[in-house]
Amino acid sequence: MGLVGSIVKKGFLGLAAVAAINSAYIVDQNEQAVVRQFGGKPVKVIVNPPDGADSGLVERLTEKYASEGVSISKGAGLRFKVPFIQGVINYDRRLLRWNGFPEQVPTKDKRYIWVDATARWYIEDPLLFLRTTATEEQAHARLDDNLDNMVRTEITRRDLIEVVRTDNRTMQVAEEELRETTNMGIVNEGRQKIVKDITDKAIDVCRQYGIGIHREGVLLKGLTYVPEVKTAVEQRMISERLRIAKKYISEGEGAYASITGDKNRIVDSINSAAYRTAQEIKGTADGRVTRIKSVFDRDPDFYGFTRRLELYRNSVNADTKMIIGTDNPLFGQLKGRNPSP
Structure with a gap:
C-alpha cells in the first residue's frame, strides 16, 4: 500500500499542478478575451479598449450581459479560470x-x-x-x-x-x-x-x-x-482662365490708352505754354531791338556815347584806378570833348 499510496499521491500532486497551471491565463496588453464553459456558455469577458474607444464601454457591457450572468472586467494581466471546464478565446484589442x-x-x-x-x-x-x-x-x-x-x-x-x-x-x-x-x-x-x-x-x-x-x-x-469629367472640368477651367486673361488684357489696354492720352495732353500743354513764353520773350526782345535801332538811326553818335557810358558804368566803380592815355576816347569824354574817331 505504501507504493500505491505514493503513486496516488504523486498523481494527485501532478494533477493539482496541471490544474493550477490550467487555471491561470494571461491577457496580453494587445489582447482581450472571452472565457467560456463547456457547451459554449460565456462566463467572463475581459475588455481592453484602445484609445478612441467608447469611454463607457465597461458599464454598457456590464448592463447588457447582467441577465446572462457574464462578468465584465477591464485591463490586461494575470487572471484565473476553472481548470479543464473553462476555456479562453483571445482577440486583438488594437x-x-x-x-x-x-x-x-x-x-x-x-x-x-x-x-x-x-x-x-x-x-x-x-x-x-x-x-x-x-x-x-x-x-x-x-x-x-x-x-x-x-x-x-x-x-x-x-x-x-x-x-x-x-x-x-x-x-x-x-x-x-x-x-x-x-x-x-x-x-x-x-x-x-x-x-x-x-x-x-x-x-x-x-x-x-x-x-x-x-x-x-x-x-x-x-x-x-473620372477621366471624362476631369477633362471637361479642365477644359472649363482653361476657358474661364482665358476669358479672364482677355478681360485683364482689355482692361490693361484701356488703361494704357487713357494714360497715353493724359500724357499727350500734358506734353501738348507744356509745349504750348513754352511756345507762348518763347514768343513773349521774342516779342519783348524784338521790341527792344526796334527801340534801340530807332534811337541809333536818329543820332548814331549819341547812341555810341550812351553805350560807352553804360560800358564804363558796368566796368568801373569808386575804388577803380585807371591809367588812360590821351588818345583814349574815354579821356576825351572825361575832358568834355568829343573823342577822336
Whole structure:
C-alpha cells in the first residue's frame, strides 16, 4: 500500500499542478478575451479598449450581459479560470485598418467620381463579436458590405460640390474672379457632414457585430474625377482662365490708352505754354531791338556815347584806378570833348 499510496499521491500532486497551471491565463496588453464553459456558455469577458474607444464601454457591457450572468472586467494581466471546464478565446484589442474598394460613384447631379474610403475599427464587444463574426476575416467582409454601401448611398444623395467642399469659405482669389469662375452652387452640408452621417450609421450597424469604429470616423481619403469629367472640368477651367486673361488684357489696354492720352495732353500743354513764353520773350526782345535801332538811326553818335557810358558804368566803380592815355576816347569824354574817331 505504501507504493500505491505514493503513486496516488504523486498523481494527485501532478494533477493539482496541471490544474493550477490550467487555471491561470494571461491577457496580453494587445489582447482581450472571452472565457467560456463547456457547451459554449460565456462566463467572463475581459475588455481592453484602445484609445478612441467608447469611454463607457465597461458599464454598457456590464448592463447588457447582467441577465446572462457574464462578468465584465477591464485591463490586461494575470487572471484565473476553472481548470479543464473553462476555456479562453483571445482577440486583438488594437485598432485595425479597413480600406474600402475604390469605385466609380455618381453624384446627385450626375457627376461621376472615384471614391476611396477608409476607417479604423476595433473589437468593441468580444462576446458579441464571437457570436456574430468570430474572425477578423469575417469582420472585414462585413465592413466591406456595409461601409462601401453607406459611402455610395451618401454620395449619390448629394451634389458634387457637397462632396468636394467642406463649406462656403471665400477662396483666396479676387471676389470678381471668384464670382465669375465658380458657378457650382452653394454648399449646404459639405464633406464633413457626409463623413459624419456615414460614421454615425457605421457605428450603429457595426455595433450589431461587436465592432467599434474609431472616433475619427469613416474618411474619404480619395476623391478623383473620372477621366471624362476631369477633362471637361479642365477644359472649363482653361476657358474661364482665358476669358479672364482677355478681360485683364482689355482692361490693361484701356488703361494704357487713357494714360497715353493724359500724357499727350500734358506734353501738348507744356509745349504750348513754352511756345507762348518763347514768343513773349521774342516779342519783348524784338521790341527792344526796334527801340534801340530807332534811337541809333536818329543820332548814331549819341547812341555810341550812351553805350560807352553804360560800358564804363558796368566796368568801373569808386575804388577803380585807371591809367588812360590821351588818345583814349574815354579821356576825351572825361575832358568834355568829343573823342577822336
